Amino acid sequence: MSLTVKNISVVYNPINQNNTFTSGDSISGQVILDVAKDTQMQSLSVKIKGKAEVCWSERHGKTTVVYSDKEKYYSVERFFVREDKTHGNDHEMLKDPSGQPYSAVVAPGRHVYPFAFQLPQQHFPPTFKGSVGKVVYSLETKLSRSMRISSKAKAEFHYVPSPVVSNPELMVPQHGTKDKQMKLFTSGSVSMNIKTEKMGYYLGEGLKVLTEVQNNSSRAIKPKYRLYEKHSFFANGKRKLNTRDVLKEEGEPIEPNSKKTVTKVLPIPPNFTISILNCRILKVEYRLVVYLDVPYAFDPEIKFPVVILPLQSLSGANSAPNSDFGIWNQPAGGNVYPNPPPMPPSAPPLNAVGQPGQFGAPGYYGPPLNQFPAPGYPGPPGQFGPSFSHQSDSSAPPSYQEYQLHPQLPDHPEKA
Structure with a gap:
């Protein structure tokens, strides 16, 4: 920052207690410029943008390859x-x-430039920060002067897609069965029949699992439940995978030669990362694993996909009736309007990048704030801890449309 420009910053006004924005919301704010003397500006601008990016490096012999x-x-x-x-x-x-x-030309002192943008109605991936990738939405300001280095400032804001679900497959019950013949130290057989109410769950909901177990073995067995998170990053034909257990529960033991039905409700805390399935270069997915803990034997298991949806209360406070991306002015010098005025007819349309409908998210939505399930997990919110396993392969992910139509597609090869 030069001696002439004492400070430049961009700030925005929260519209709800969660400090989040969603499709159709208006985000208003101010560019604040402090100068020490008369200043001639070539340009002063404010920009709103959203993007996803991934970057990591791998060693191949003596060569380091960067994937981005x-x-x-x-x-x-x-x-x-x-x-x-x-x-x-x-x-x-x-x-x-x-x-x-x-x-x-501005005189010495503080100068305030109010602005407001209206977010489009399209559903984009939500704000997310992972180990080697992120989705970022930001406001940026730039001051240019002749023969001077440009002065810049940036403020990131949290975007969360609308919780409206248009894909009926997310609300269809899931079902799986498994039979296993015991060998070696345990004789007999066990079978389990697992049902869940649906595939998609809102933050704060309970994931209800109905487990029917027929234990015809010689030992007591115990049903166990594990929900794990998958972060996949894609670049240059390669894939980097991080996995992490986020929930673990277990049921009561089932005695030998008995049959029992167990109902288990797994809580989905509000601070979970929501699923991201509409981004080309990164994904956040969940899998529920129900298995029987059989002593001295390989545990039979059944795996289901789980989609975590945004909180239903995260709808926008200032939703708009169209998909224009506009801006409006406020009086200079200070107080911004608590509610923006109607958009002018001349508001230009959003110039979204990509194929039509590529970011439309017709049913699956991704993670909100860069927060991870809480206590007991290493690393700060939104970061992977040392308990993650890391993998990389060249297999391509299923397309968004394929996953939407066929949510039971096989996973990529993984060790989780």
Whole structure:
């Protein structure tokens, strides 16, 4: 920061207690500029953008290979001041409350430039930070002056997709059976019949599992439940996989030569990372494993996909009736409106990057805040701890459309 520009920052106004934004919300804020003397600006802008990116390195003999990729969702920039307008248009310029252009020369002191963007109605992957990948939504401001290095500032905000579920397969019950003949130290056989109410669960819900066990073996067995999380990152034809157990429960022992039905409800805490299945370069998935703990024998198990959905209360406070991506002005000098005025008819449409519908998320939605299930797990929120296993292979992930239509597709090879 130069001696002339004492400070530049961009701030936004929360619209709910969770400090999250979702599709259709208006996000308002201010660019704040403090200067020590009269300052001539070439341009002053504010930008809103969303993107996902992954990056990691691997050693192959004596060679280190870096794998990286990016996926851009949108990037829209507006100017308070812009001297060179040959490559711009009227939609990119913001005006003061009187409808006049902002002055390119500012006097010493603090200057406040209010703004607001309206988020599109499309469903993008939510804010996420993992070991080698992230999804980030941010507001950025940039001040350019002649013969000076540009001054910049950035503020990230949390985006969470709407909890509306349009894929009926998420609400269909799941069912699996398993029979096993015991050998060696345990004789007889065991069988289990597992049912779950559905595949998709909102944060805070209970995952109900109905387990019917026929124990015809010579030993008591115990049903156990494990929910694990899969983070997959894709770049340059390679895949990096991180897995982690996030829930473990067990039921009462089932005595030899008996049959028992056990109902278990696994809590889905509100701070779980929600599923991400609509991003090309990273995924967050869950699997429920129900298995029988058989002494001195290989444990029979059944695995189900689980989709964690956003909290139903995370709907936007200022939802919009269309998919425009607009901006509106507020009086300079301070207080921003608690609720933005209606969008002007001339609000330009969002220039989203990618194929039509690629980020539409017609049923599956991904993780909100970069938080992980809590106490007892190493590492800060959103980071993998040393308990993760790491794998990498070249297999390509199933497409978003394939997963949507065929949620029971086989997993990628894994050790979890």
